[in-house]
Amino acid sequence: MLDAVQPDRYLIDSQNRHVTSKTVVGGSGADVSTLKSAKPVAAKPVAATPVTVKPLAARPVPAKSAAAANKSAKPVQAKPVTAKTVYLTFDDGPSGLTGEVLDILNTYKIKGTFFVLGQQAERRPEIIGRIHEEGHAIGNHTYDHNYTELYHKFTAFWNQIKQTEEIIRLITGERPQLVRAPGGTAGKFDAAYFDLLEQGGYKVFDWNVDSGDSKRKGVPADEIVKMSTAPHQGNEAVVLLHDGAGHEETVKALPRIIKYYQKVGYRFDILTPEIKPVQFKVQIEPKKGQPGSVWIAEHVTVNAALFRQGNHLEVDMNGLAAIFRSGEYRMENGKLLVPLRSAVERLGGRVNWDASNRTAKVWLGGRSWTADPFMGTIQSGKSQARQVPEIGMTGHTTWIPLREVLQLSGHPLKAIVSKGNAYKIQTL
Numbered sequence: 001m002l003d004a005v006q007p008d009r010y011l012i013d014s015q016n017r018h019v020t021s022k023t024v025v026g027g028s029g030a031d032v033s034t035l036k037s038a039k040p041v042a043a044k045p046v047a048a049t050p051v052t053v054k055p056l057a058a059r060p061v062p063a064k065s066a067a068a069a070n071k072s073a074k075p076v077q078a079k080p081v082t083a084k085t086v087y088l089t090f091d092d093g094p095s096g097l098t099g100e101v102l103d104i105l106n107t108y109k110i111k112g113t114f115f116v117l118g119q120q121a122e123r124r125p126e127i128i129g130r131i132h133e134e135g136h137a138i139g140n141h142t143y144d145h146n147y148t149e150l151y152h153k154f155t156a157f158w159n160q161i162k163q164t165e166e167i168i169r170l171i172t173g174e175r176p177q178l179v180r181a182p183g184g185t186a187g188k189f190d191a192a193y194f195d196l197l198e199q200g201g202y203k204v205f206d207w208n209v210d211s212g213d214s215k216r217k218g219v220p221a222d223e224i225v226k227m228s229t230a231p232h233q234g235n236e237a238v239v240l241l242h243d244g245a246g247h248e249e250t251v252k253a254l255p256r257i258i259k260y261y262q263k264v265g266y267r268f269d270i271l272t273p274e275i276k277p278v279q280f281k282v283q284i285e286p287k288k289g290q291p292g293s294v295w296i297a298e299h300v301t302v303n304a305a306l307f308r309q310g311n312h313l314e315v316d317m318n319g320l321a322a323i324f325r326s327g328e329y330r331m332e333n334g335k336l337l338v339p340l341r342s343a344v345e346r347l348g349g350r351v352n353w354d355a356s357n358r359t360a361k362v363w364l365g366g367r368s369w370t371a372d373p374f375m376g377t378i379q380s381g382k383s384q385a386r387q388v389p390e391i392g393m394t395g396h397t398t399w400i401p402l403r404e405v406l407q408l409s410g411h412p413l414k415a416i417v418s419k420g421n422a423y424k425i426q427t428l
């Protein structure tokens with residue numbers, strides 16, 4: 001599973017391959033109709049007695065929130081234009097080493113991007129769940145990494161992308177939109193591979209810093225550190241690393257790589273579909289066996305709708321705005337559901353998952369409470385746990401009614417207003 005890399009052949013062509021931002025179209029049916037009828041709705045009296053509103057501590061917005069907010073073109077924190085950013089990317093996992101990689105990223109409080117193989121995700125769904133839960137990005141690295149199969153014709157590549165996407169969606173509830181070609185695109189993608197993946201709604205990311213950890217078996221940590229910290233073009237470093245089996249030296253090198261980028265003033269972030277991708281130039285002639293127009297229409301053209309943006313959901317709570325893109329929230333039986341951890345973190349709180357009790361302990365708005373997605377209960381303060389049937393797990397993610405999150409934090413929902421392409425949730 002080594003990516004045969006020959007860095008000198010790579011030319012970066014970020015200009016030509018600039019991906020224009022997606023057109024925002026009306027939201028998907030169910031959400032819109034339900035919410036539109038609720039436009040400015042008088043708040044249901046949530047609490048009979050006025051709730052004392054405890055101001056939230058002015059915590060810095062966690063990295064994920066900032067990234068998410070930028071995605072939605074609603075900056076919470078302006079980033080300096082000249083900021084240097086490093087994106088650590090890990091290919092070929094999850095493996096028995098991925099847990100160690102996640103521990104290291106946690107130690108340094110940074111996030112990374114994992115381009116996973118469908119085959120490995122099937123073997124280790126719990127690690128995929130953990131990557132997702134801890135706020136890292138997950139990208140698609142095909143199902144089995146087999147060059148012969150993947151690069152003889154586009155339809156074969158596409159089928160593996162879709163197969164892997166489905167495996168990940170069943171675990172996390174989200175479709176990965178980022179794609180990394182096994183071995184990189186250079187010498188492997190013809191123009192059609194690039195064009196059709198883009199048409200299908202995917203964002204293909206190569207890299208501009210190669211750690212060299214897959215050049216041969218057992219590249220020593222020292223060499224990986226040296227290659228990973230080599231100069232690169234521009235202000236953004238996209239570093240290629242591997243967390244597949246046999247990459248113990250990469251794990252060993254990782255803390256030193258992180259410390260280097262911290263020392264020279266980089267911020268760490270995850271790749272998102274909105275970032276202009278680093279892509280190598282097309283180096284090969286069109287392959288034989290190009291897909292026909294009917295196949296393209298049936299597979300690729302309709303696929304893009306899966307990633308098209310519907311309406312944002314914007315929650316204003318005591319001066320903090322949390323934004324959920326369509327797909328990051330959902331309606332069920334007239335209730336707005338959000339992923340517990342990302343909702344709480346974006347609102348300035350934190351969540352600890354208690355693996356032995358399988359409950360989530362939440363601190364938000366100066367209060368704390370416990371959600372049990374398996375029992376479907378919430379317990380707050382000294383009171384008895386109460387049933388909230390909508391709480392549950394999708395894959396490894398806990399989903400919860402937004403109304404509960406707001407109420408339990410002391411900022412009950414006041415109104416939902418439809419404004420432009422966003423639904424605004426106002427709280428007391």
Ligand SMILES: [Zn+2]
Pocket residue numbers: 001002003091092141145181182183
């Ligand atoms: Zn790979």
